[in-house]
Amino acid sequence: MQGRMDQGYAALEKIAGTSPDLLKSLLEGSPDTVSVSDARQPDLPLTYVNPSFQRTTGYASEEALGRNCRFLQGDETSTDDVARIRKAIADREPIDVVLLNYRKTGEPFLNSLRMAPIFDASGDLSAYLGIQRDITEERIRAESEISRNRLEALGTASGALAHQLNNLLHPVTSLISLHLPDIPDPGIRTDLEMAHYSATQAAELSNNLLGLSRGRFEEETGETTLPDALIRAVDLVRLMLPPTVTIETGFRNVPKDMNIPISETMFAQVIINIVTNASQATKHSGTIRIELADLEGSKAQISIADNGPGIPFGLRRKVFDPFYSNNISKNGTGLGLSVALQIINKVGGRIIVAEGLLQPNDDARGCMFTIDIPTIT
Amino acid sequence: MCHILLIDDMQPVRHAIAATLRKAGHDVVEADDGNKGLEIASSRQFDLVITDIMMPASDGTDVVFELKTKSSAPKVIAMSGGGAGIPADNVLQLSSTQADAVLKKPFTNDVLIETVSDLTSN
Numbered sequence: 001m002q003g004r005m006d007q008g009y010a011a012l013e014k015i016a017g018t019s020p021d022l023l024k025s026l027l028e029g030s031p032d033t034v035s036v037s038d039a040r041q042p043d044l045p046l047t048y049v050n051p052s053f054q055r056t057t058g059y060a061s062e063e064a065l066g067r068n069c070r071f072l073q074g075d076e077t078s079t080d081d082v083a084r085i086r087k088a089i090a091d092r093e094p095i096d097v098v099l100l101n102y103r104k105t106g107e108p109f110l111n112s113l114r115m116a117p118i119f120d121a122s123g124d125l126s127a128y129l130g131i132q133r134d135i136t137e138e139r140i141r142a143e144s145e146i147s148r149n150r151l152e153a154l155g156t157a158s159g160a161l162a163h164q165l166n167n168l169l170h171p172v173t174s175l176i177s178l179h180l181p182d183i184p185d186p187g188i189r190t191d192l193e194m195a196h197y198s199a200t201q202a203a204e205l206s207n208n209l210l211g212l213s214r215g216r217f218e219e220e221t222g223e224t225t226l227p228d229a230l231i232r233a234v235d236l237v238r239l240m241l242p243p244t245v246t247i248e249t250g251f252r253n254v255p256k257d258m259n260i261p262i263s264e265t266m267f268a269q270v271i272i273n274i275v276t277n278a279s280q281a282t283k284h285s286g287t288i289r290i291e292l293a294d295l296e297g298s299k300a301q302i303s304i305a306d307n308g309p310g311i312p313f314g315l316r317r318k319v320f321d322p323f324y325s326n327n328i329s330k331n332g333t334g335l336g337l338s339v340a341l342q343i344i345n346k347v348g349g350r351i352i353v354a355e356g357l358l359q360p361n362d363d364a365r366g367c368m369f370t371i372d373i374p375t376i377t
Numbered sequence: 378m379c380h381i382l383l384i385d386d387m388q389p390v391r392h393a394i395a396a397t398l399r400k401a402g403h404d405v406v407e408a409d410d411g412n413k414g415l416e417i418a419s420s421r422q423f424d425l426v427i428t429d430i431m432m433p434a435s436d437g438t439d440v441v442f443e444l445k446t447k448s449s450a451p452k453v454i455a456m457s458g459g460g461a462g463i464p465a466d467n468v469l470q471l472s473s474t475q476a477d478a479v480l481k482k483p484f485t486n487d488v489l490i491e492t493v494s495d496l497t498s499n
Contacts, residue, residue: 166458170483171393177486178397203483 009121033057033132035069039117039125043068044089047127056111056134058104069130072111074102085115092117092125098135107321109136136322140342143335144269151265151272154236162206169206172199205235222263223376226300227251227292229264233271234290240272242284247275250291258300259376262347270343273336274304274351274369281308281367289357299349300375305356305368316353349373379403379497380421382451384414384428384440390482394427397486398493411435415443423451424497427480430457430468441472452496458482 015022027034027050036048046069049061057064057072064071073082077100088095094116101111112135118127176196183189230251238247260267271290278288286307293301311319320341341351349372356368381403385391388409395405406421408414411428412435418426426444430437441455455472456479459465465481473479478492 163458163460166483167387167390170458171389173483174393174397174486178393178400 033130035064035130035132036118037069037128037130039127044128053132056103056109056132057101063104072101074100074106074108076100076108077102085113088115089117089128109134109322110139111135140322140335140338144339144342147269147273147339148265151269165206166203169199169203172196173203222261222266224260224262224264224267226258226260226302227254227256229267230271230290230292230302232264233268234275236268237272237275241276241279244285245279245282246287248287248289250289254292254294258294260300260347260373261376262343262373266343270340270371271302271304273340274371277336278304278306278308278367278369282306283308286360286366287357294375295372297377298375300373302371302373303368304371305366307357307359307366309359310355310364310366311353319353320351344371344373347373379424379493381405381493382408382414382418382421382423382426384408384411384426384432384437385456386410386429386432386434390429394489397489401490401493403493411437411440414440418444418451422449425452425454425493427454427456427493430455430472431460438472441475445475452477454478454480454492454496456480456482456484 012023027048030050030052033052033056034048034050035046035053037044038047045066046064049064053064054060059071070082081097081099084097085095085099094114096112096114099111099113100108102108112133114131116129117125118129120126173196176192176199180189180192180196183192231249234247234249241247275288275290279286282288289303289305291303291305293303295301320337322335322338344351352370352372354368354370356366358365381398383391383395383398383405384407385394386409391407391409395407398405406417406423408417410432414426414428426440428437428440437455437457441453444450444453453476455469455476457465457468458481459468469479469481477496480489480492
């Protein structure tokens with residue numbers, strides 16, 4: 001080890017001798033952010049940041065130098081992560097951590113940080129080297145992929161279940177309706193009609209699940225037919241949310257076959273993410289109203305309104321920012337709405353945030369997400 | 378009244394379909410797989426054969442094609458609810474080229490009776 005280190009030093013000495021600027025250029029040109037903190041001064045002030053630091057964080061090097069790099073932390077930065085960094089520094093150990101940091105604009109980003117104590121040739125701790133990378137986009141893609149896989153797994157399982165259920169429900173509805181006309185007692189007839197109605201509803205739900213599970217998962221692009229796909233997605237999200245949430249729908253007065261250029265899985269993901277967000281906003285105890293409209297035959301418009309606390313006008317664009325959510329750790333990943341917006345933007349659609357339903361005490365309104373998607377003619 | 382052979386591996390489903398057909402006045406013989414169904418069909422003359430498509434021991438598509446190769450073939454209805462990974466339309470695609478009618482499960486009693494009387498009225 002010592003030998004290899006000596007060789008490394010020797011090679012660097014050689015570079016420093018023959019092309020003295022190359023070492024500086026390596027640091028300045030690194031695509032990953034490189035920062036150096038002085039371990040000999042109290043509170044480890046930054047003594048060097050490369051240009052990638054400014055590109056990522058928005059802070060120029062003169063704004064950063066002399067400060068401890070904790071100025072990148074903010075409200076939602078995990079205190080556990082910060083404690084782990086402190087411990088690593090105290091133990092003089094290297095550390096890998098993914099940290100929620102904030103750019104100069106206040107925008108949060110996920111910072112994959114590797115930090116290591118640097119000992120000089122004589123073995124004294126002289127600096128801390130930080131290598132950082134903004135992995136926000138990566139994480140959004142991964143999250144989108146994970147929820148797609150989750151939906152696929154759910155689809156496969158519910159498809160198998162739905163198929164069995166259909167076979168079991170057929171005799172129930174068929175035999176009840178077969179013998180119902182022969183029952184003279186009106187009270188018993190009413191009871192059996194209720195049983196028949198419930199079995200029919202169960203079969204309907206099971207069919208919707210079956211539709212969602214079939215062959216629509218492979219392709220990223222595709223075509224989805226409304227309102228059927230929306231009805232299926234809403235049935236699915238009903239199963240995923242606590243029964244304390246009321247979900248109302250209004251799909252009447254729309255054409256039977258509005259086709260949109262998006263696969264049903266992706267579409268379902270958008271609906272699930274936004275409805276789940278609405279449900280969380282009402283603390284899973286409010287009302288969510290979902291409506292579908294046909295805009296001049298060229299766009300499908302889906303509105304999802306809740307009677308939760310609402311979002312102040314100035315913050316409405318912000319809800320799509322990754323990790324905007326106030327309770328990331330408790331209620332999911334903080335990426336649900338970012339993923340939804342990304343999917344919709346990709347097919348040339350848009351999502352607008354406005355005022356939603358009246359709150360239960362009638363003095364203010366909740367929030368409404370309106371999704372416009374161009375239809376295929 | 379028609380003589381009907383009903384082939385379906387799911388006993389409760391078969392029972393419900395048979396009961397519906399019998400109540401409508403038809404004579405129904407039941408078989409729980411395609412091979413048994415073909416055996417019965419070769420020994421007796423039926424006006425109509427109703428067969429499920431996806432069955433474990435034998436494929437209903439074979440039943441449809443086999444029946445339709447005979448002279449004086451009976452009318453045939455192919456039915457399916459699809460499988461866990463495949464929609465009913467796809468399952469019925471091949472049979473529909475030979476069968477006189479197809480029924481997608483789940484269907485109502487009325488649809489069943491109507492389809493049967495349409496095929497057997499003349």
